[in-house]
Amino acid sequence: QQQQQQQQPAYDDPTLEPLQQRFEKMSEQERIRKVDTYARMSDAEVAELPYMPPSVLPLLKQLKRAHNLLACWQPVAALRSDPNLQADLEDTRLRMIIEELQKPGVDISRYRLDSQVQSVLTKVGKLHAILREHGQGLKVALADLRATPYGPNSITETNRQLRNLEERVARARQQVIDHILKGGNHEAEEDTQQQQEQEGVVGVQGDGAGSRNEQGIRGEEAPANSRQQQQQQQQQPAYDDPTLEPLQQRFEKMSEQERIRKVDTYARMSDAEVAELPYMPPSVLPLLKQLKRAHNLLACWQPVAALRSDPNLQADLEDTRLRMIIEELQKPGVDISRYRLDSQVQSVLTKVGKLHAILREHGQGLKVALADLRATPYGPNSITETNRQLRNLEERVARARQQVIDHILKGGNHEAEEDTQQQQEQEGVVGVQGDGAGSRNEQGIRGEEAPANSRQQQQQQQQ
Numbered sequence: 001q002q003q004q005q006q007q008q009p010a011y012d013d014p015t016l017e018p019l020q021q022r023f024e025k026m027s028e029q030e031r032i033r034k035v036d037t038y039a040r041m042s043d044a045e046v047a048e049l050p051y052m053p054p055s056v057l058p059l060l061k062q063l064k065r066a067h068n069l070l071a072c073w074q075p076v077a078a079l080r081s082d083p084n085l086q087a088d089l090e091d092t093r094l095r096m097i098i099e100e101l102q103k104p105g106v107d108i109s110r111y112r113l114d115s116q117v118q119s120v121l122t123k124v125g126k127l128h129a130i131l132r133e134h135g136q137g138l139k140v141a142l143a144d145l146r147a148t149p150y151g152p153n154s155i156t157e158t159n160r161q162l163r164n165l166e167e168r169v170a171r172a173r174q175q176v177i178d179h180i181l182k183g184g185n186h187e188a189e190e191d192t193q194q195q196q197e198q199e200g201v202v203g204v205q206g207d208g209a210g211s212r213n214e215q216g217i218r219g220e221e222a223p224a225n226s227r228q229q230q231q232q233q234q235q236q237p238a239y240d241d242p243t244l245e246p247l248q249q250r251f252e253k254m255s256e257q258e259r260i261r262k263v264d265t266y267a268r269m270s271d272a273e274v275a276e277l278p279y280m281p282p283s284v285l286p287l288l289k290q291l292k293r294a295h296n297l298l299a300c301w302q303p304v305a306a307l308r309s310d311p312n313l314q315a316d317l318e319d320t321r322l323r324m325i326i327e328e329l330q331k332p333g334v335d336i337s338r339y340r341l342d343s344q345v346q347s348v349l350t351k352v353g354k355l356h357a358i359l360r361e362h363g364q365g366l367k368v369a370l371a372d373l374r375a376t377p378y379g380p381n382s383i384t385e386t387n388r389q390l391r392n393l394e395e396r397v398a399r400a401r402q403q404v405i406d407h408i409l410k411g412g413n414h415e416a417e418e419d420t421q422q423q424q425e426q427e428g429v430v431g432v433q434g435d436g437a438g439s440r441n442e443q444g445i446r447g448e449e450a451p452a453n454s455r456q457q458q459q460q461q462q463q
Contacts, residue, residue, distance in 0.1 A: 019053060019056070020182075022051070029361075035177055037268045037269055038176075039063045043061065048278060056180060063172040068134040069168075070165040070169050076140065076145065077158045077159065080155060088116060089120075094117065101121070108121075129257075250279070251409055259405050263401050267295055287404045288404060291397070291404055303354065303358055304386070307351060308374075313348065314374065317374045326345070352370070
């Protein structure tokens with residue numbers, strides 16, 4: 001790596017560094033995260049990145065399509081495997097009510113006290129929200145959610161289609177990475193176009209997407225533009241160069257869900273990448289840093305909450321022998337192979353390993369010991385307190401996200417930024433209030449405070 005760094009020229013302007021050299025410096029996981037981030041951005045935003053080779057764009061479109069199909073199929077598979085929903089769908093009375101409520105102009109309030117109806121409406125509503133976001137015209141009727149013993153709607157066939165889509169995402173992602181590492185030549189692009197024709201990118205083979213059948217998902221093309229969108233487009237000036245359109249006008253044309261997705265995409269990007277976007281007002285950057293911090297804390301807390309609620313892990317942690325083995329294996333230089341046939345040890349190591357991988361990516365100094373994962377009847381490690389902290393972090397992410405959106409819609413003035421800085425001081429952005437982060441206690445997560453500014457950060461600020 002030192003030899004490679006010496007051979008490669010130093011770039012005073014990071015936007016001049018080729019994408020190939022950026023990817024050569026990354027680990028495999030970093031490349032995957034970076035490519036998935038590009039796939040979540042719009043085609044225009046990716047094209048505006050000054051280091052992005054044009055030949056990568058068709059591959060990113062293919063990856064985005066695969067991601068969207070997988071995002072639609074996952075909730076369908078989950079609902080077909082939901083025993084409560086399947087029992088409800090066998091109820092003729094309930095099916096008739098749901099079909100009636102899907103008609104326009106029907107008063108839904110008369111069923112607000114019917115818990116069975118509300119449960120089905122909530123699940124179907126979440127599915128429709130995902131389809132609006134990712135479906136690109138896919139429609140799912142109530143009959144499509146009923147699992148059958150055999151055929152396209154069976155659990156076996158549904159899971160097979162799910163695995164096919166996951167493999168398709170992995171293939172599309174790897175094609176993008178390989179293409180970038182080869183320097184963006186055109187050979188990979190031609191191969192991808194042929195593979196698109198073979199696999200049928202318009203619809204998932206065998207899942208009913210893009211076709212009409214009684215058992216699969218029916219795909220209908222959405223109208224190109226609603227009347228309201230057409231009026232907005234007529235009122236807005238036309239920009240020959242899309243990079244000249246202000247971010248405020250871009251956000252005014254979006255729905256609320258599109259704004260949320262866009263802001264979350266910006267928060268996943270590095271500070272340098274966001275700063276390179278030509279339409280990004282500088283005053284938005286501090287708000288995006290705050291949102292990124294909130295996202296990272298939530299990403300760390302979610303697996304901790306899941307492990308404290310995992311009955312199998314909690315039973316394993318009560319086993320003194322197992323705890324001693326795990327603590328021994330966490331010491332450097334210990335031979336782990338002698339426990340490779342111990343399924344109980346391997347199960348705990350797998351779960352703890354996944355948590356540590358998330359902490360390395362998002363933790364920013366947070367440390368989690370094995371004792372931190374044991375749920376207690378009362379106190380900071382109790383399920384009640386853990387879920388309360390989880391809700392607090394979800395609300396904090398929502399507030400930070402909304403601040404970014406409001407600030408952009410106001411044209412990037414400085415008033416919202418000052419309010420945010422005051423709120424950061426009140427909430428304590430360094431650590432999560434009440435969750436043990438930023439403090440040391442025996443039951444919560446131990447968070448080691450980072451120094452206010454490292455020497456490198458100080459040099460950057462001076463420059």
